[in-house]
Amino acid sequence: MTIRAQDVVPISEARARLTELAEDVVAGAEKVLTKNGAAFVAIVDAKKLDYYHELERRERGRVLMLSDAERGIQDVLAGRVMSAENFRKSLQERAEKRRLKNET
Template identity: 40%
Template sequence: MAYTAKDIIPLSQARANLSELVEEVRGGTEKIITKNGESCAALISTEKLEAFYRMEKARIHLVLLNDALTALKNLDRNGTEDADEYFARLRARLGAERSDDGEPDRE
């Protein structure tokens, strides 16, 4: 997405005009907040943030499925020796997908 100059806001101005910026974001725009002339944060709608998290979760699931498929293909083709590396990677990624209570992170 292309940003215009009015979408880039210094932090001091964002502090002073937060209510107005929130209303603009709720209307569909995004704002880039700068500090000392460099971008440091973005102001986006909660709907866009939730969509981002859903897309990221879907991407992670596709990576996991691809690892599982690759491991199964190697297992079928070459036996357990070549598949062990893929299964280990899959187990590691699945472990990273678990929530703090040890249960799988599900939505």
């Protein structure tokens, strides 16, 4: 969304116009409040904020997956690999250790 000149408001002015600005935001505008002439905070609709947070959460998951994939490729290139059979055994051993630990 493009921020228009009327959507940039000094914070000192925003105090007196908060209800009006909030109504504009709910109607679809986004407001940027300035302090000493520089962008300071923004007013956005709460539903949009929830949406932005969901996008951020999803992106964080993608970055983690890419990081894991890169680490896996580096392990393969460095020769840090094991056969599928040994991997299965390793998983079974871990599961057994967890089971024994939970029984105590």
